[in-house]
Amino acid sequence: MNGVVKVSRRSFLRTTGIAGSGLVLGVRSLRANRPGFLDGATDAAANGFQPNLWVNVGEDGAVRLTVHRSEMGQGTRTACCMLLAEELDVDLESVEVIQALADARYGRQATSGSTTVRLNWIPLRQAGAAAKHMLVAAAASRWGVEAVACSTKSGSVIHPSGSESLTYGELAAEAAELPVPDDPKLKDSSDFSLIGKPRKLLDAPEMVRGQTVFGYDVMLPGMVYASVERSPVPKGSIGSYDAAAAKAVRDVVDVVELEPNATGLTNAGIAVIATNTWAAMRGREALNATWEPGPLATETSADYRLELERIASEGGRVVRTEGVFDVALAGADRIIEASYHAPYAVHATMEPPACTARVEGDTCEVWSSTQGPLWTAGEVSGALGIPTSNVTVHITFLGGGFGRKSKPDYAVEAALLAQKLGRPVKLLFTREDEIRHGFYRAESFQQLVATIDAAGNPTGWLHRTVFPGIGWDFEPGGSEPSGGELSQGMTTMPYRFPAIRMEAGTVPSSVRVGWMRSVCNTFHAHAVNCFTDELAHELGRDPYEFHMEMLGDARILRIGGDRQFPFDTGRLRAVGEAVAEMAGWGRSLPDREGLGFAMHHSFFSYVAMVAHVSVDPAGELTVHQVDCAIDCGPVVNPDTVEAQMQGAVAMGLTLAKYGRITLKDGAVEQSSFHDYPILRMPEMPRVNVKIIQTDARPTGIGEPGVPPTMPAVANAIFAATGRRVRDLPLEGQDLG
Amino acid sequence: MITLLVNGERRTVDADPSMPLLWALRDLLGLTGTKYGCGTGLCGSCTVHVDGEPVRACLTSVEFASGNAITTIEGLSEDGQHPVQEAWVEVDAAQCGYCQPGQIMSAAALLARTPRPTDAEIDTAMAGNLCRCGTYQRIREAIHRAAEGGGT
Numbered sequence: 111m112n113g114v115v116k117v118s119r120r121s122f123l124r125t126t127g128i129a130g131s132g133l134v135l136g137v138r139s140l141r142a143n144r145p146g147f148l149d150g151a152t153d154a155a156a157n158g159f160q161p162n163l164w165v166n167v168g169e170d171g172a173v174r175l176t177v178h179r180s181e182m183g184q185g186t187r188t189a190c191c192m193l194l195a196e197e198l199d200v201d202l203e204s205v206e207v208i209q210a211l212a213d214a215r216y217g218r219q220a221t222s223g224s225t226t227v228r229l230n231w232i233p234l235r236q237a238g239a240a241a242k243h244m245l246v247a248a249a250a251s252r253w254g255v256e257a258v259a260c261s262t263k264s265g266s267v268i269h270p271s272g273s274e275s276l277t278y279g280e281l282a283a284e285a286a287e288l289p290v291p292d293d294p295k296l297k298d299s300s301d302f303s304l305i306g307k308p309r310k311l312l313d314a315p316e317m318v319r320g321q322t323v324f325g326y327d328v329m330l331p332g333m334v335y336a337s338v339e340r341s342p343v344p345k346g347s348i349g350s351y352d353a354a355a356a357k358a359v360r361d362v363v364d365v366v367e368l369e370p371n372a373t374g375l376t377n378a379g380i381a382v383i384a385t386n387t388w389a390a391m392r393g394r395e396a397l398n399a400t401w402e403p404g405p406l407a408t409e410t411s412a413d414y415r416l417e418l419e420r421i422a423s424e425g426g427r428v429v430r431t432e433g434v435f436d437v438a439l440a441g442a443d444r445i446i447e448a449s450y451h452a453p454y455a456v457h458a459t460m461e462p463p464a465c466t467a468r469v470e471g472d473t474c475e476v477w478s479s480t481q482g483p484l485w486t487a488g489e490v491s492g493a494l495g496i497p498t499s500n501v502t503v504h505i506t507f508l509g510g511g512f513g514r515k516s517k518p519d520y521a522v523e524a525a526l527l528a529q530k531l532g533r534p535v536k537l538l539f540t541r542e543d544e545i546r547h548g549f550y551r552a553e554s555f556q557q558l559v560a561t562i563d564a565a566g567n568p569t570g571w572l573h574r575t576v577f578p579g580i581g582w583d584f585e586p587g588g589s590e591p592s593g594g595e596l597s598q599g600m601t602t603m604p605y606r607f608p609a610i611r612m613e614a615g616t617v618p619s620s621v622r623v624g625w626m627r628s629v630c631n632t633f634h635a636h637a638v639n640c641f642t643d644e645l646a647h648e649l650g651r652d653p654y655e656f657h658m659e660m661l662g663d664a665r666i667l668r669i670g671g672d673r674q675f676p677f678d679t680g681r682l683r684a685v686g687e688a689v690a691e692m693a694g695w696g697r698s699l700p701d702r703e704g705l706g707f708a709m710h711h712s713f714f715s716y717v718a719m720v721a722h723v724s725v726d727p728a729g730e731l732t733v734h735q736v737d738c739a740i741d742c743g744p745v746v747n748p749d750t751v752e753a754q755m756q757g758a759v760a761m762g763l764t765l766a767k768y769g770r771i772t773l774k775d776g777a778v779e780q781s782s783f784h785d786y787p788i789l790r791m792p793e794m795p796r797v798n799v800k801i802i803q804t805d806a807r808p809t810g811i812g813e814p815g816v817p818p819t820m821p822a823v824a825n826a827i828f829a830a831t832g833r834r835v836r837d838l839p840l841e842g843q844d845l846g
Numbered sequence: 847m848i849t850l851l852v853n854g855e856r857r858t859v860d861a862d863p864s865m866p867l868l869w870a871l872r873d874l875l876g877l878t879g880t881k882y883g884c885g886t887g888l889c890g891s892c893t894v895h896v897d898g899e900p901v902r903a904c905l906t907s908v909e910f911a912s913g914n915a916i917t918t919i920e921g922l923s924e925d926g927q928h929p930v931q932e933a934w935v936e937v938d939a940a941q942c943g944y945c946q947p948g949q950i951m952s953a954a955a956l957l958a959r960t961p962r963p964t965d966a967e968i969d970t971a972m973a974g975n976l977c978r979c980g981t982y983q984r985i986r987e988a989i990h991r992a993a994e995g996g997g998t
Contacts (some may be wrong), residue, residue, distance in 0.1 A: 183942030183979045276969050310938045317943030318931040320879020322921030324944055327878040335873065388862070388881075389871040414925045460883050460891060460944045508882070509944025541884040618920045749938055753984070757941055760980020783888040783976065792969035794982035 111352035118404030171279025182511035184751035197238030212483030212503035224810025239294035308749035325464035325479025337390035342777035349400035361389035418555035426615035433609030438570025442561035460541035461509020498664035513625035549624025599634030602670030686784030693720035704829025713810030762819020851922025863909035890975030919947035933992035941979035
């Protein structure tokens with residue numbers, strides 16, 4: 111049984127509201143576990159959106175392709191449509207793109223983990239291929255010819271004689287009566303006409319005209335605007351506030367308290383409701399709210415770092431061993447040791463979290479800038495006390511996501527307010543809210559120790575990492591780093607040391623920890639690549655040559671991959687070699703300039719980078735160029751891969767230079783772009799991208815470019831200045 | 847009531863005179879192409895033109911803007927055919943697209959006064975427009991392309 115199923119026309123109409131008829135196909139995920147999700151939906155609720163991965167060919171000839179993942183700049187909508195259109199043989203420009211509603215029939219609908227193309231590479235092509243197969247069969251039947259003798263092009267089936275053709279629209283009704291093929295034949299990659307060719311984003315023309323609808327652009331009749339004052343410390347409670355003063359602000363209509371929700375996703379808040387955003391924001395200022403900070407108001411960043419160091423020094427749970435590190439230590443001629451620290455960091459999406467909600471009776475509809483539509487549906491359902499099937503989640507365009515918008519806290523708040531007020535509510539985080547009420551990339555401290563024998567050979571590698579795990583947000587004891595988190599660049603270290611020991615320490619946190627683009631890879635890749643560079647220097651070796659030597663011959667690692675997506679060190683070597691050639695590794699540079707090398711495997715992709723920097727005598731850093739090679743298997747849209755690498759370098763540079771969230775008594779100290787800067791155009795280096803196409807399965811592109819950026823720059827700074835960057839960010843450090 | 851001249855049309859808004867133009871455009875006039883990013887003039891997402899000059903709509907009151915010609919992304923061209931918009935599509939500059947209206951308004955203002963900007967002039971003019979997706983390299987390329995197209 112493949113993943114393609116035919117659905118009833120009634121179901122299609124009910125869930126999409128599209129009055130078109132004809133051939134309707136959906137892709138049923140093998141992981142779908144809640145097939146009854148839409149059973150409670152009514153025809154009246156249908157409103158032009160679609161809840162499943164459909165190929166719809168209308169009798170009017172319109173081809174509608176549905177995208178179930180969220181678009182946040184990573185080219186998802188374009189890539190998904192390319193996969194469908196490739197096998198269906200329709201022109202990409204002629205299709206209508208429909209954004210799906212939240213629907214459990216997709217299985218994994220969350221846009222996270224750089225998974226969209228990786229997990230949909232086959233199912234979406236099957237959907238296109240099955241539709242084409244049925245259209246061809248319908249044409250062959252009408253003509254009385256063999257289906258295999260017919261061909262397809264640009265939305266038409268062509269007669270074996272070549273003299274006559276029928277459009278898909280003309281065939282739709284007949285095709286709809288035919289059985290869905292069990293195993294539609296997919297094109298050989300040599301026959302691809304779309305996949306692998308650079309294509310511009312389908313949504314760009316609307317974007318440049320300001321017509322794209324993001325979370326905060328949704329307008330509903332009778333809608334009011336909400337701005338929510340929240341406890342500066344998670345789990346704090348309301349002290350006092352002046353509702354009358356807030357209501358005295360022009361256009362403010364109400365002040366409403368929000369209870370924290372049971373799942374711990376939202377905190378207590380005071381919402382100011384107004385007929386426009388400005389009034390809601392001013393009303394908030396007038397509240398003059400005070401808070402009872404609660405049990406988490408203890409953490410201060412300077413102390414927290416000392417705590418992380420203390421835990422690291424005591425060692426931790428052993429998470430990987432090879433050989434016996436203590437033996438290597440006892441026999442060492444030299445011991446090299448370094449520690450690395452990275453603070454909390456926040457996403458700073460250009461569009462802060464935003465959601466619009468409408469509650470009518472026991473039904474709720476939200477329009478959310480979300481990476482997690484199903485989680486949104488579940489949380490809203492729980493918060494409102496209504497069945498999940500009564501919650502409709504529309505996915506808007508996201509003005510950046512980077513993991514922040516996986517969490518549906520803002521949708522819960524909007525829905526609760528809409529329920530309390532009995533009218534539609536649009537809720538926007540201010541920039542200050544986004545910085546202070548985020549789910550932060552974990553703060554981390556890592557200790558690395560290498561042993562060298564008398565002959566100068568590396569013999570042992572000890573890596574201790576300490577950071578609060580994401581699990582603590584939701585479960586007591588959940589702050590212990592999970593295997594998944596540790597496999598993000600720590601336990602997957604691919605270098606050959608006779609003895610390896612890795613340990614993970616557990617530390618509580620007082621902020622909510624979240625996923626941020628590449629997650630734990632960002633700090634693990636920094637430590638592993640920088641420490642390898644340090645070893646090379648200690649041994650008098652060229653850093654690039656040393657990385658390659660420690661990587662060794664091509665082999666499949668038991669870690670970091672799986673059967674479908676094995677971790678092949680040969681592919682990592684290949685991107686390393688490619689980038690060294692691109693950058694002219696080994697060339698001589700003027701004084702105070704340097705090249706730095708780093709490579710990293712994450713989200714099953716392989717990325718290597720060389721950064722070219724200069725540091726002037728006053729310590730001013732300029733990153734001139736970053737060369738980058740990526741192997742992510744077969745590429746759907748090379749233009750997008752290049753863009754994602756350029757963007758990843760910008761995000762990595764921001765983390766390297768500025769990314770720092772600090773706490774005082776449990777509250778975030780930063781508030782906006784003046785104290786949480788992000789990279790500006792004059793700081794943007796030239797980024798050259800080489801894509802190495804391999805004949806494997808496609809893997810991630812949204813995240814893998816970030817991790818190598820920080821260590822490539824740090825290693826280049828060392829090459830230019832002799833100064834090691836072991837603490838991030840660079841801001842405030844003297845590089846002169 | 848305050849009268850605003852937006853994209854060539856006279857529009858009236860019932861607003862507190864101190865309301866930033868950003869919110870009048872978005873919430874009262876439904877022109878949502880102008881974006882909120884910080885509200886304090888640090889990110890450039892809300893850039894519009896007032897009498898041809900790029901300004902931050904989050905720091906410009908409706909009272910101040912009244913009587914001046916305001917151009918938003920929706921009014922930059924009738925059909926997306928402004929050379930900057932076309933260049934943006936040609937080089938595929940956008941990723942998420944959220945900051946791009948502000949980027950485009952800043953770039954259009956730059957090219958209006960400096961038809962052939964250097965990289966350094968582009969960097970200076972665009973330094974106030976943040977992009978978290980990191981599209982700066984392609985924005986530079988798009989501005990150069992628009993400059994070439996506009997000069998022939």
